[in-house]
Amino acid sequence: MRAIRCVEWGGPERLRLEDIPEPVPGPGEVRLRVHAAGVNFPDYLIIQRKYQVRPELPFTPGAEVSGTVLETGPGVTRLRRGERVAAFVSLGGFAEEVIAREAACFPLPDHVDDAVGAAFLxxxxxxxHALADRAALRRGERLLVLGAAGGVGLAACDIGRHLGAEVIAAASSAEKLALCREYGASETIDYTAEDLRAGIARASAGAGPDVIYDPVGGDFAEPAFRAIAWRGRYLVIGFAAGKIPALPLNLPLLKGASLVGVFWGDHMRREPALYAEETASLLAAIAAGQLKPLVSHRYRLEEAATALTDMAARTVRGKIVIVP
Known part of the structure; x- marks a missing residue:
């Protein structure tokens, strides 16, 4: 089968398309024919040895897929051959076939597209997990989303609207902010054209956001936190800007505010029952049309390096997928 291989640490241009043996499922595992694989920022980091997970070389990147069950390993009881699923696989997704744990697979409703199935997990x-669990976002609260037109940012606009929040989207262009409005933002801030703190004050009528969702980090973290409301919750999602900010600890003291870490991968491993419940709720909302993950572009397997480069350059909207 064909697979994208990381044989040396470095940028996407060092990835190779190779023929490798078909994988064999072990106990509790299934072999999937990959229909689509989501492209995520950790995929870009992991091939450069900059992610918290550091696999041995060589390996195939790609953490989430949709596909059809081709073969089941010993002890698999819930899934059957021919069943369509979405699966979180951590590694191996940028390939024609992949191994997934049965516990990490979720049956896809018939009318949920393969690309969407690979793009939401x-x-x-x-x-x-961040908004409903860690922040306990309540109806009527103000939610500020930084990097709002990216994959997780647009998801935050969509889910924030679904949970009844007033969503303020911050992004780097009018075009991106127009998309955020389609996904639930009622106020927007173009932080290339307006000072971020001034924009937050304007968009929140001076009150500040109750919850800040930050997948970007970098230089916007401190001014955003300085604008947070009393008892606000600042969600640390990631550092797409590349710089991990250092906040003065008097800021949460003065606002009675909380810094809240969001590590979805460990949440999935440590709290599997809650993770399964959350995923079931998400799939039900997607199937009902209440949430609408955006897949803006599909790339061929041999275009994986281009897909990762485009995603890292933050030129894509929502999510992109690789279709073997």
Whole structure:
């Protein structure tokens, strides 16, 4: 079968398309024919050895897929051959076939597209866990989303609207902010054209956001936190800007505010029952049309390096997928 291989640490241009043996499922595992694989920022980091997970070389990147069960390993009882699923696989997704744990597979409703099935687990899963669980976002609260037109940012606009929040989207262009309005933002801030703190004050009528969703980090973190409302919750999602900010600890003291870490991967491993419940809620909302993950572009397997480069350059809207 064909697979994208990381044989040396470095940028996407070092990835190779190779023929490798078909994988064999072990106990509790299934072999999937990959219909689509989601492209995520950790995929870009992991091939450069900059992610918290550092696999041995060589390996195939790609953490989330949709596909059809081709073969079941010993002890698999819930899934059957021919069943369509969405699966979180951590590694191996950028290939024609992949191994997944049965516990990490979720049956896809017939009318949920393969591309959507490959594009919601990480971004929407992270965001549901962040907003509903870690922040306990309540109806009527103000939610500020930084990097709002990216994969997790757009998911935050969508889920925030679904949970009844007033969504303020911050992004780097009018075009991106127009998309955020389609996904639930009632106020927007173009932080290339307006000072971020001034924009937050304007968009929140001076009150500040109750919850800040930050997948970007970098230089916007401190001014955003300085604008947070009393008892606000600042969700640390990631550092797409590349710089991990250092906040003065007097800021949460003065606002009675909380810094809240969101590590979806460990949440999935440590709290599997809650993770399964959250994912079931997400799939039900997607199937009902209440949430609408955006897949803006599909790439061929041999275009994986281009897909990762485009995603890292933050030129894509929502999610992109690789279709073997």
């Amino acid at each position: 990480l971004t929407y899963g992270t965001t549901w």
